[in-house]
Amino acid sequence: MSENFGQCLFPFKKSVEGAAEFFVPDFSRMKTLKNYAPSKIPVFYNPFMKLNRDIAVLVLQAYQRIMKRNLVVSEPLAGCGVRGIRFAKEVSGISEVNLNDINPEAFKLIKRNIEINGVEDTVFLTNKDANLFLSQHDAPHKRFDYIDIDPFGTPVHFLDSAIRALKNKGVLALTATDLAPLCGVYPTAALRKYGGFSLRTEYSQEIALRLLAGCIAFAAAKHDIGVNIIFSHKNNHYVRVYVQINQGAKKANQSLKNIGFIYHCFKCLNRKAVFLTQSPDVAECDVCGSTLRFAGPLWLGKIADKDFCELIEIEACQKRTGDENRIRKIVRLIRDESDAPPTYFVVDYICDKLGIPIPPLTKVISQLRQNNYKIWFTHFHNRGFRTDATARTVMEMVRKALH
Ligand SMILES: C[S@@+](CC[C@H](N)C(=O)[O-])C[C@H]1O[C@@H](n2cnc3c(N)ncnc32)[C@H](O)[C@@H]1O
Numbered sequence: 001m002s003e004n005f006g007q008c009l010f011p012f013k014k015s016v017e018g019a020a021e022f023f024v025p026d027f028s029r030m031k032t033l034k035n036y037a038p039s040k041i042p043v044f045y046n047p048f049m050k051l052n053r054d055i056a057v058l059v060l061q062a063y064q065r066i067m068k069r070n071l072v073v074s075e076p077l078a079g080c081g082v083r084g085i086r087f088a089k090e091v092s093g094i095s096e097v098n099l100n101d102i103n104p105e106a107f108k109l110i111k112r113n114i115e116i117n118g119v120e121d122t123v124f125l126t127n128k129d130a131n132l133f134l135s136q137h138d139a140p141h142k143r144f145d146y147i148d149i150d151p152f153g154t155p156v157h158f159l160d161s162a163i164r165a166l167k168n169k170g171v172l173a174l175t176a177t178d179l180a181p182l183c184g185v186y187p188t189a190a191l192r193k194y195g196g197f198s199l200r201t202e203y204s205q206e207i208a209l210r211l212l213a214g215c216i217a218f219a220a221a222k223h224d225i226g227v228n229i230i231f232s233h234k235n236n237h238y239v240r241v242y243v244q245i246n247q248g249a250k251k252a253n254q255s256l257k258n259i260g261f262i263y264h265c266f267k268c269l270n271r272k273a274v275f276l277t278q279s280p281d282v283a284e285c286d287v288c289g290s291t292l293r294f295a296g297p298l299w300l301g302k303i304a305d306k307d308f309c310e311l312i313e314i315e316a317c318q319k320r321t322g323d324e325n326r327i328r329k330i331v332r333l334i335r336d337e338s339d340a341p342p343t344y345f346v347v348d349y350i351c352d353k354l355g356i357p358i359p360p361l362t363k364v365i366s367q368l369r370q371n372n373y374k375i376w377f378t379h380f381h382n383r384g385f386r387t388d389a390t391a392r393t394v395m396e397m398v399r400k401a402l403h
């Protein structure tokens with residue numbers, strides 16, 4: 001099917017996600033067009049981000065239930081509008097969803113998608129640069145309760161204006177898809193964008209998420225605002241963080257107490273979380289004496305709130321998204337690991353390092369439990385676990401599990 005959205009003519013198809021039906025560019029037919037390139041797709045839609053949007057719907061509903069009032073929501077980089085339209089149709093207690101996209105083709109398509117969903121009374125649309133849009137909402141009576149920033153690559157360019165456009169106790173949701181800098185492939189790019197070094201370890205995706213969270217905390221602190229990470233998760237090609245802000249210089253100081261470094265020994269896998277407020281001598285590994293490498297400054301505090309995870313799980317039981325079982329499993333893992341120490345171990349990585357065969361993960365876990373160590377599984381890696389045992393002990397247990 002082709003339709004003329006104003007001056008724009010491109011092949012498109014109708015799609016359905018959650019309670020929204022909407023037009024999206026028809027990629028399969030566009031590939032047959034001359035000069036096709038993904039960057040030339042007239043309006044962005046990524047079906048693989050459904051899980052990200054499903055979780056956003058649940059988080060927003062859980063937050064609305066806490067606030068017990070109607071919320072004003074915004075998505076400054078809206079693509080085809082599916083996320084915001086889903087908020088309007090699937091979340092109760094939403095009085096306004098303010099969508100914006102700089103792309104005129106996106107504007108035309110979102111307008112049409114708003115109409116076919118019959119949400120014109122709730123969903124409002126503009127066609128500006130996101131920073132301009134957010135800056136026009138930084139006066140106290142114009143601010144939003146919830147802002148969702150889901151850009152191409154890094155969200156850092158929109159961080160400052162998003163924080164200024166958020167009400168006190170409001171929630172900011174950010175996706176970062178630039179995992180190469182964040183996961184340690186380009187540590188200096190991570191320093192430039194996020195103010196901290198990344199590091200290529202078996203838990204580099206956790207470092208990625210903590211760098212993003214730390215960057216939000218620093219950005220908020222400049223405005224005398226503190227942050228609480230109420231929920232966060234990773235997927236193959238992105239990390240996502242939800243923070244609630246709290247105005248006040250003391251709150252900002254409090255949240256900066258969660259900032260620090262993760263030191264890592266590539267020889268013996270020893271790792272150490274060190275807060276900025278501490279100043280220990282950490283140049284050398286206290287187990288094997290090797291020089292330590294580090295990631296950060298980054299967020300060392302909790303990366304999810306246990307009670308809030310439970311509220312998300314309740315919402316996931318009530319809302320059918322087609323992926324609710326998968327989401328419940330992810331949320332439960334995140335809830336359980338929220339109390340655990342930073343960084344996790346991956347048996348396969350350890351075995352690779354030791355040059356030994358890989359024992360069953362269950363055997364390693366029961367070895368550790370028999371020795372009274374705690375275990376927390378992690379949503380970051382399906383063969384990863386957190387523990388209060390040291391790297392040396394974990395390696396010992398891995399060897400024992402082979403027999
Ligand atoms: C990844 S897509 C958004 C996808 C959407 N959030 C979703 O869930 O489907 C990023 C969007 O940001 C828009 N964009 C890029 N730079 C922008 C800017 N400076 N201001 C506003 N929109 C921008 C692009 O046109 C694109 O539609």
Ligand SMILES: [Zn+2]
Pocket residue numbers: 265266267268269270285286287288289290
């Ligand atoms: Zn060491």
